[in-house]
Amino acid sequence: MENEIKNVFLIVLFSYLITFQNVAGIKRRSIDLISAHSLISDSRLPxxxxxxxxxxxxxxxxxxxxxxxxxxxxxxxxxxxxxxxxxxxxxxxxxxxxxxxxxxxxxxxxxxxxxxxxxxxxxxxxxxxxxxxxxxxxxxxxxxxxxxxxxxxxxxxxxxxxxxxxxxxxxxxxxxxxxxxxxxxxxxxxxxxxxxxxxxxxxxxxxxxxxxxxxxxxxxxxxxxxxxxxxxxxxxxxxxxxxxxxxxxxxxxxxxxxxxxxxxxxxxxxxxxxxxxxxxxxxxxxxxxxxxxxxxxxxxxxxxxxxxxxxxxxxxxxxxxxxxxxxxxxxxxxxxxxxxxxxxxxxxxxxxxxxxxxxxxxxxxxxxNDAHINYALNRYVTAYTTLKLNYKNESFNNWPMTMLYSIYYEFSKRYPHWKNTAIKQDSVSAKTEMIFRMLNYTLGESTFVRGLQRFMATRQFGTFFGDDIWTALTERAISDNALTEDMSVNNIAASWITKDRLPVVNATRLYDTNSVVLTQKVYLRERPHDLPDQDKLLWWIPIVLVREDRLDFQNSTPITWMKNERKVIVDNMPDNHQFIIVNPEEIGPFPVNYDGDNWNMISRFLLNNENRIKIPVNTRAKLLHDAWNLAYAGDLGFGTALNMTLFLRFEREYLAWDPIFTMIDHIGRHIDSSEVHKKFQGYIRHLLTPLYQELGPKPKKGELDGKTHLRRYSEVFLCQAGYKPCVIEAQKQYHKWMKAANPDEGNILADEYICPVFKYGTNEEWEFGLQRIINFPPSRMKNERTYLLKTLAGCPIDSYKIERLLNVTVLEENGNFTDTDINLIFSMLTGGASGYTTLFNFLEKNWDVIKIKFEKKPLLWNSLVTSATTVFKTQEGLDMVSGLYVERQGEFGTAEFVVERALKNIKEETKWSDENLPVIEKWLDNYLKENNVDLNVPSS
CATH class of the missing domain: 2.60.40.1730 (tricorn interacting facor f3 domain)
Structure with a gap:
């Protein structure tokens, strides 16, 4: 089960990026989706x-x-x-x-x-x-x-x-x-x-x-x-x-x-x-x-x-x-x-x-009930306006990629939204916005805009239903021969909007006949892939295809549509020495998988600097994102997915790098309990160090937002991977705080320096942070204390520091820590293997004492058991939790169901680890050997 609790990476990243807005700098506003959802049942007049x-x-x-x-x-x-x-x-x-x-x-x-x-x-x-x-x-x-x-x-x-x-x-x-x-x-x-x-x-x-x-x-x-x-x-x-x-x-x-x-x-x-x-x-x-x-x-x-x-x-x-x-x-x-x-x-x-x-x-x-369409279309029009004007070279961040990544993750979960109305409304609206974008590409901008103009001309000064927009687009598209008479935008849009899922398209080349077999199925990233009735879910999917011998990324006219069809075959493909790319520029909100030969041809093409720039940066990002997430879902071998990252040694566009930072976080969390993790960190340092050194530690006057983002992200992940210059600089700044005459007046260093010190620094440095929380003055802002507590618990990889914190807060019942603090500590420890393993051992060793302390605090007890048992991903972790369950069966009380569910999920994760960790390790071994990468943390 993918860990839903924010891990230590998110804490550090937040400290860097707190001043940046969400997708495309757009906040939720205007017709607020949550308000609109609640208003559907508002008191209506007769x-x-x-x-x-x-x-x-x-x-x-x-x-x-x-x-x-x-x-x-x-x-x-x-x-x-x-x-x-x-x-x-x-x-x-x-x-x-x-x-x-x-x-x-x-x-x-x-x-x-x-x-x-x-x-x-x-x-x-x-x-x-x-x-x-x-x-x-x-x-x-x-x-x-x-x-x-x-x-x-x-x-x-x-x-x-x-x-x-x-x-x-x-x-x-x-x-x-x-x-x-x-x-x-x-x-x-x-x-x-x-x-x-x-x-x-x-x-x-x-x-x-x-x-x-x-x-x-x-x-x-x-x-x-x-x-x-x-x-x-x-x-x-x-x-x-x-x-x-x-x-x-x-x-x-x-x-x-x-x-x-x-x-x-x-x-x-x-x-x-x-x-x-x-x-x-x-x-x-x-x-x-x-x-x-x-x-x-x-x-x-x-x-x-x-x-x-x-x-x-x-x-x-x-x-x-x-x-x-x-x-x-x-x-x-x-x-x-x-x-x-x-x-x-x-x-x-x-x-x-x-x-x-x-x-x-x-x-x-x-x-x-049509507010989400209103909201989605206006967000699309906002993006259209901003990109058209490119006001003062304003970067529109990486729209639509970040938005797409977030809805990919949400709709690929076993339980999307998990009854969270806020997430559901926003993700449905984001998906609808992407449908408008898809229609703009596939119908053609002229047809798309004229269809909306037709809609506005008939509805101005009046009201509309969501279907009115789709109907106007259909009429214009058929008139312009962008759709055939048997097609309608209403059906196309409905196939996407009415499902809390997204499809994945598999493109399998038949090289002997120069054709490709295209199939669609539900995109499921989390395991197990046991969605009921998934075979019945089908979409209207436009197939836009670019081929190596005709690298035309301007033509977005579909060569065919999958009209609620499970499978279509397209002929007249290039020969077996040339790749194809389906859904370039992320025209539709769906990932694409290929056969291994096609993936390898794309990977080799991207390694050539002259070739790489022939593929637009949004498509390069899409290829990386698709490869990684398909591998994570179990639909693509990790060797192929990691091959797709090789060109990043030469890549300098932030948009192309963006999905890889998510990949580093996801795979890092998944394998950090194994011996492979040290090798993976070595690979990350080798990948990011030349990029960071080229960018330099300080922003340059007039540099674009993308370069600023890239510097900050690369610094965050290098620090997480133990890049020595980062740790040394963090300790240097941290010591200024330690030497302050009155350190409890406030930390005098930037937040981003705290986590590297707590992770790689000395026990003395960590202990200083603990005392700052214990002595935290009530006059200071509470969110400063919360941030410090999150990093104190979530950053260390040394089990001594973690156990020391648990002893102080749980066993010694230090009065400076509330139940809310303790619950936060439990949650933060799920961000890394050292955290949740130490928490499990702490629970096992002190079971009787803790059970008595928490017998009247069921929420805290459930939180402890959840954090201590549900995040393991290997056979060793499965054995640990199974052993505790057998030994203490009947004593878990309200948390009994937590452990039973955890065992089921850990079995799934163990299966994933058994299948993929050997593949990842073999790839890393070959790469690190070929590039003479030293796994010891470098001194400079």
């Missing part, structure tokens, strides 16, 4: 009535912390009813002075009477608050028929929130040195109901007019420009800003802000015909000077992509001080950002939120 328009008046008393207002809704009857049901939060106070006036007759009336229809007041008998739902029901004195219309006026008041709905915050104006307030709205996804009664569902799109009161020294922004401002005589000191009516919009995209912010602008220009302003604190605007240009450039690409002009006359981007949400507010025409996000130099931070101006605001998912 379809008796629907809104035609809103007129909202709002007066916020910012410093006092409350607001008052009135909403006027023009309502149509969809079916006969004597009530109007609206969303309203339980904390929103609804006035008794609710009025309803019928303004139009029903469908059953004589339409010739409509123009002369006298408005008829309708008495509201009762305003009922739903006890278990965020709704109010206006009970009317009579029923109205389908087609009737009425004006509903509802006065209300409420409390200003801290983080959502209508919220306020304060900041210090550095120029004036005084505290200032701002108030803003955050209605996404269903929070408008906390501010005014409304039809708070995405499908109810209608024009909205809003008026907001402010004091004289403040300004108000909303989705639309100000129509007029006035100072009312009956409210001295108050100014009302009345905004232009919006196009049809959902309540969650409505927004406004009242503040004293200033702005930068680039009004109507040659590049784009609309007003663009960036707002913020006056003393912060200097940091935002690039944002206007980013917005202009992004809007140009997005407008061209969608083939539809931006429908609003302006857009405002606002940097909010102390904005605590983790998601920007991508309201229509008014975007709210954390200051640090808007100040970020990457174009993608702005372009992702701008993408939602079309898909999300202009065209809106009918309900939240």
């Amino acid at each position: 379809r008796e009535t629907a809104p035609n328009s809103y007129v909202i008046k709002l007066q916020p008393y910012i410093e006092e912390g409350y607001f008052i207002g009135q909403v006027q809704i023009n309502v149509s009857w969809e079916e006969e009813s004597d009530k109007i049901t609206l969303h309203a939060d339980k904390n929103l106070v609804i006035s008794e002075k609710v009025t309803v006036v019928q303004t139009s007759p029903s469908d059953e009336s004589d339409k010739s009477l409509s123009l002369a229809f006298d408005k008829v007041p309708i008495k509201v008998i009762k305003v009922e608050l739903e006890p278990k739902k965020p709704m109010i029901i206006l009970h009317l004195e009579k029923s109205l028929n389908r087609g009737a219309q009425a004006e509903v006026k509802i006065p209300f008041n409420g409390t200003i929130d801290k983080n959502e709905a209508l919220f306020r915050d304060e900041y210090i104006d550095s120029d004036e040195g005084v505290k200032k307030w701002y108030i803003a709205s955050k209605f996404r996804p269903n929070l408008a109901r906390k501010v005014f009664p409304c039809y708070d569902e995405p499908s109810y799109k209608t024009p909205i007019s809003i008026s907001v009161a402010r004091t004289k020294d403040m300004i108000t922004l909303s989705n639309m420009p100000v129509l007029m401002s006035e100072e009312k005589k009956d409210q001295p000191g108050w100014h009302w800003d009345h905004f232009q009516p919006s196009p049809p919009m959902s309540t969650f995209t409505l927004a406004f802000i009242v503040s004293e912010f200033h702005y930068l602008e680039r009004n109507t220009t040659e590049e784009i015909d609309m007003g663009i302003k960036v707002w913020g604190r006056p003393d912060y605007l200097g940091s935002l000077k690039d944002v206007v240009l980013k917005t202009v450039k992004s809007m140009q690409v997005l407008r061209e992509f969608w083939g539809t002009a931006y429908p609003l006359p302006k857009i405002d981007c606002v940097a909010l001080p102390n904005f605590s949400t983790n998601k920007p507010g991508d309201n229509w025409g008014l975007l709210f950002f954390k200051e640090s996000d808007l100040d970020n130099k990457k174009l993608s931070y702005v372009s992702q939120e701008l993408a939602y101006q079309w898909l999300g605001s202009l065209a809106t998912p009918f309900w939240w």
Whole structure:
């Protein structure tokens, strides 16, 4: 069983890379997937009535912390009813002075009477608050028929929130040195109901007019420009800003802000015909000077992509001080950002939120169950925009490779997501994003974009279902002959999106007939491969193929499709001296395996420097990633997979190296309990040392992100493998801390130096770290202590240090360590063989004492047994756990099932080790001998 607990590698890597964002620098934001998932079962309104328009008046008393207002809704009857049901939060106070006036007759009336229809007041008998739902029901004195219309006026008041709905915050104006307030709205996804009664569902799109009161020294922004401002005589000191009516919009995209912010602008220009302003604190605007240009450039690409002009006359981007949400507010025409996000130099931070101006605001998912498609397509459009612009040579990290690697790992598990909604929603969305990318390649960019433009043209100002996108793409693809009549994007997409799995394609060459047999099956990386009904799972898979005699990586037209077929045969392949590559550039989200001869031809080709650059770096990375993971899964010999790494001695592109760092970690964890591990570390040092020496220890001015990443990763893994210069430098920096007058005030060295010292340093150095945790001052940040404890437990390979920590925390019950600390220590010890083996021996030796100590702490006991027994991967480990189980059978209590499951999994891992460790060792022996690699840790 693959160890799911973060090992020591991740700790060290985290210390290096904490400042870097996740895939492509994009955070989860906008239509948040977890929120969307929970909203699928949100309280839905009956379809008796629907809104035609809103007129909202709002007066916020910012410093006092409350607001008052009135909403006027023009309502149509969809079916006969004597009530109007609206969303309203339980904390929103609804006035008794609710009025309803019928303004139009029903469908059953004589339409010739409509123009002369006298408005008829309708008495509201009762305003009922739903006890278990965020709704109010206006009970009317009579029923109205389908087609009737009425004006509903509802006065209300409420409390200003801290983080959502209508919220306020304060900041210090550095120029004036005084505290200032701002108030803003955050209605996404269903929070408008906390501010005014409304039809708070995405499908109810209608024009909205809003008026907001402010004091004289403040300004108000909303989705639309100000129509007029006035100072009312009956409210001295108050100014009302009345905004232009919006196009049809959902309540969650409505927004406004009242503040004293200033702005930068680039009004109507040659590049784009609309007003663009960036707002913020006056003393912060200097940091935002690039944002206007980013917005202009992004809007140009997005407008061209969608083939539809931006429908609003302006857009405002606002940097909010102390904005605590983790998601920007991508309201229509008014975007709210954390200051640090808007100040970020990457174009993608702005372009992702701008993408939602079309898909999300202009065209809106009918309900939240299609939010993942909305989210996925917008992430794809963000990547498209960023790559098209290549703003200031901005690297888009290694999109899409990192995203693909993560979903490969997730969907190849025996139990994907393991009931974790957050992981499931994000991985499904990431996979959907990759399907859009695949369609862009295989249909052709022109067809793909025109299909989406067709979709937007028919759905703008309205709502859509996910299937509408696939249908529009199908119609365009068939029209352009990119698909045949018997194919549809709906079927293609469904075959990928509806399964929590991915396929692997096997390409077996028949050299005597110059053909290739292509088969598909479920890609399973974790063992055992006992997925029920896996033979029934099939996908629509595009076969894009490049051959050595025609190295054309620009043509992404499939030579055939696997149309839910288990097997296809393709003829007219090259002869037996030339390789083929299927799915180049990772066009589709699936790995590819080949026969051994084809793999070897690719490996030899990559070893030639002139040849290697003929294969694009994304494809080189794909080949490495596929080979390694297929070997790990048991579908490819490790000798072949390791041969694929040989060209890395000459490779200097970060994107090609990226998958190999994961490989080093995975194989290192899997074999670190065997004698092979020392040889593997020697190979890693030999592979990485020339790369690291060439890059140098310090970043160079103006170097690209990729080179910076490569340096940091190579340093991390060299340190992990015992590269002596790294250990010496770490000890040098660590000793400065040891000599500090008051070391408990804080560590005075970078985090990345700590783990190498705890791993390869002296007992004295490790003991110093232990004392820092014991004496940790309560005034310091708790996360500093947590990090130190993780490294103290997870880094050492010396069993003395590990046993010393266990004695102090478990047997001696040092009062400075909580149960949470002890649980963390157990978890960290699973990261390496020294850790979990020492923990097992500690449990076995002190069984009776520990059992008594933990008899009233079942969670801690289960954690100990899990960490001590489930991570072994060899026959020796199987014998150890089996022996303990037999000796203590019946005494494990709540952890009995843990050991039984562990024995089953260890048998699988032992089988893997028995089959693969001899192959890995033989390959390493040959390589190390041929290259005269010294297995002793080098001194320089």
